[in-house]
Structures are given as structure tokens and as C-alpha cells.
Amino acid sequence: MALFQLSIVSGNACISIYQGFPGAMVKLVLMHKADSIYEDEPDAVYDFPRSYLKAVEAAVGDWVIYYEPVKAGPRGYFAVAKISKVIPKPGVEGRYLALIEPGSYLPFDCDVPRLRNGRPLEAALADADGTPKKGGAIQLAVRRLPELDFARIVNIGLPENLEHIEATRYEAPHTGLSDEGIVFERPVIERLTHRPYRDVAFRRKVREAYDYRCAMSGLRLRNGGGRPEVQAAHIRPVEKQGSDSVRNGLALSGTLHWMFDRGLISVAEDLETILVSRNKVPGEVIDRLLSPDGLLHKPADPRNAPHPENLRWHRENVFGQVALNEGAMWD
Numbered sequence: 001m002a003l004f005q006l007s008i009v010s011g012n013a014c015i016s017i018y019q020g021f022p023g024a025m026v027k028l029v030l031m032h033k034a035d036s037i038y039e040d041e042p043d044a045v046y047d048f049p050r051s052y053l054k055a056v057e058a059a060v061g062d063w064v065i066y067y068e069p070v071k072a073g074p075r076g077y078f079a080v081a082k083i084s085k086v087i088p089k090p091g092v093e094g095r096y097l098a099l100i101e102p103g104s105y106l107p108f109d110c111d112v113p114r115l116r117n118g119r120p121l122e123a124a125l126a127d128a129d130g131t132p133k134k135g136g137a138i139q140l141a142v143r144r145l146p147e148l149d150f151a152r153i154v155n156i157g158l159p160e161n162l163e164h165i166e167a168t169r170y171e172a173p174h175t176g177l178s179d180e181g182i183v184f185e186r187p188v189i190e191r192l193t194h195r196p197y198r199d200v201a202f203r204r205k206v207r208e209a210y211d212y213r214c215a216m217s218g219l220r221l222r223n224g225g226g227r228p229e230v231q232a233a234h235i236r237p238v239e240k241q242g243s244d245s246v247r248n249g250l251a252l253s254g255t256l257h258w259m260f261d262r263g264l265i266s267v268a269e270d271l272e273t274i275l276v277s278r279n280k281v282p283g284e285v286i287d288r289l290l291s292p293d294g295l296l297h298k299p300a301d302p303r304n305a306p307h308p309e310n311l312r313w314h315r316e317n318v319f320g321q322v323a324l325n326e327g328a329m330w331d
Contacts, residue, residue, distance in 0.1 A: 025062035027150045031141040033072040034303060042066050042079055043105035043243035046098040052142040056098050059083050065145060065153055077112035077153050080192060081105040102241040106198055107205050108157030122149050151188045163200050170227040202244040206232035209304040210251035216274055217253055218291040233257045235310040247307040256289060266319035267311045272296045277320045
């Protein structure tokens with residue numbers, strides 16, 4: 001059996017765990033509430049009590065869908081991810097952590113409602129006549145999810161033709177017969193692991209979260225066809241174990257995106273002051289490109305604001321540390 005090692009740091013504790021690759025796996029629905037006593041970070045870790053341990057352990061190596069209950073908000077099913085490991089929560093008796101496989105988390109392009117045409121999307125939550133059950137399984141924070149239900153929910157939240165939708169989003173309506181190519185169906189799991197598809201999904205969610213406005217200049221620019229010029233930047237790159245969560249993204253203009261990736265600009269510990277590598281960036285460039293107040297423009301929904309840990313990683317690993325080998329665009 002192949003083995004791998006994972007080190008987890010929590011407070012002052014560092015735990016190294018060896019785990020073999022699992023056999024039979026199951027998919028799950030995981031309930032998440034932003035103000036819960038459980039310390040969830042959906043793109044990194046899911047905190048849960050002992051009562052769900054066997055169910056979550058059975059899902060190691062498989063996919064889960066996150067679900068927001070009615071009392072917590074309107075989102076319903078809102079993201080998908082894969083569990084890589086389960087460990088005891090350091091320092092907390094009776095609690096466990098499901099660690100999310102780096103790079104697997106992906107928010108849905110559109111939140112999936114709990115009911116469709118008055119019927120639950122999870123077969124286990126429906127009575128024989130298709131109407132919703134009350135109490136019981138619907139109240140469970142962790143629920144097993146059949147493959148058919150998983151595919152149905154993902155197909156609604158992340159349409160198979162999302163790349164085509166984005167590519168033609170700002171085109172003028174066609175007149176006459178359509179000559180567009182056929183969009184072939186791609187299996188759900190292949191789609192979830194396909195980098196170009198994930199990039200499109202990430203870009204759509206980040207730009208929408210920032211209302212198509214650059215987080216550092218404050219400008220909302222569109223070209224002649226109405227296409228927004230703002231881009232979606234990963235704060236911590238995917239290849240450095242960054243996620244495709246909106247909280248790991250910033251909407252930036254092309255020039256500021258280039259500067260951010262090269263460590264010329266970042267965001268301070270207060271989560272709003274824009275940092276500039278002033279020995280590399282001329283003052284007149286700063287005056288032209290950044291907001292006059294030097295502060296970050298954040299999403300209206302605080303749940304989409306950049307995560308402090310992602311910004312800290314960028315400050316410590318990128319800001320001020322990348323040489324401009326190819327020269328600066330303002331030379």
C-alpha cells in the first residue's frame with residue numbers, strides 16, 4: 001500500500017500522520033454555517049464532532065458538496081471539494097478535522113437551491129411522493145450522497161458548458177442559423193479536475209464578487225463589447241497549494257495583476273492597506289494605478305473577502321522577493 005506523510009501545524013502543536021490510500025469511498029453533503037462553533041474553512045478543513053467520524057472517514061479520497069442550511073442563509077448547495085484525510089482536532093476532545101485536498105475546492109458558478117420544482121435534490125430527503133421530508137435526515141450535518149444526486153447537484157451548480165458560456169457571454173446575438181460547434185458532454189469528475197474549466201469557474205466567481213471592479217484601482221472598465229477588463233488573480237497560486245476559493249482571489253486590472261504576481265504590490269496585515277515595493281515601482285506609476293486612499297476595495301459580501309492567511313502567505317513569500325528579469329512595463 002502506498003503511503004504519504006502530512007504535517008499539520010495548529011497553534012504550537014505539529015502532528016505528522018501516515019495514511020494509506022483508501023479503498024471503498026462515499027460522497028457526502030457537509031453542512032456549513034459561517035457563524036458556527038465549528039471552525040470550518042471550506043477550502044481547507046471541515047470541523048465536526050465524533051458522531052460523524054465513521055461517515056467522514058468513509059469519504060476520504062472522495063468528493064463532498066457543501067450545503068448552507070436554511071437558518072444560516074440562502075445559498076443551499078454552494079461548493080464542491082475532496083477530502084484527503086481525517087485527524088483528531090488538536091486540543092479539542094471529541095472533535096475531528098477533515099482536511100480538504102489542496103486544489104480540489106471549487107465554488108459553484110451559481111448556488112443550487114435546496115428544492116427544485118418543490119422536490120429535494122437529495123433522494124434521501126424526499127418522501128415517496130417526492131415532497132420534502134421533515135426533520136430526521138435533513139437535520140444531519142453530514143449526509144451520504146448517492147452518485148446520481150452528486151452529479152445532479154454539480155451539473156446545476158457547475159454547468160458542463162461553462163467554458164462556452166463564458167467565451168460567448170459578451171458576443172452579439174447570432175442571427176439566422178447557428179453554426180457553433182457541438183459542445184460535447186464531459187463527465188463530472190473530469191470537469192472538476194480539468195484546470196481550464198476550473199480557471200473559468202474561478203474567474204467568473206471572483207469578478208462577480210468584486211462587481212467587476214479592480215480591488216486596487218477601484219475602476220470598473222469594460223471594452224467596446226461590454227466585456228469587463230478586470231482579471232481574477234490567485235493570491236496564493238494553485239501550484240503553491242492555493243485554492244480556487246473566492247477568498248483566495250482578487251479582481252485586478254491586467255497591469256496590477258502582473259505587479260501582484262511579481263511581488264511589487266501586496267496587502268498589509270490590516271487587510272486593507274495596499275503595500276508597494278517603492279524601490280521598484282516609480283511614484284508616478286503608483287499615483288496612476290492605485291486608489292488615491294491606498295486602500296483595498298473589498299467584495300460587498302464579507303464571506304468573499306480575501307482570507308487573512310492567503311494575504312499573509314503572499315506578503316511573506318512573494319512581496320518584495322521577485323526579481324524583474326523581464327523588465328518593468330513602465331520602462
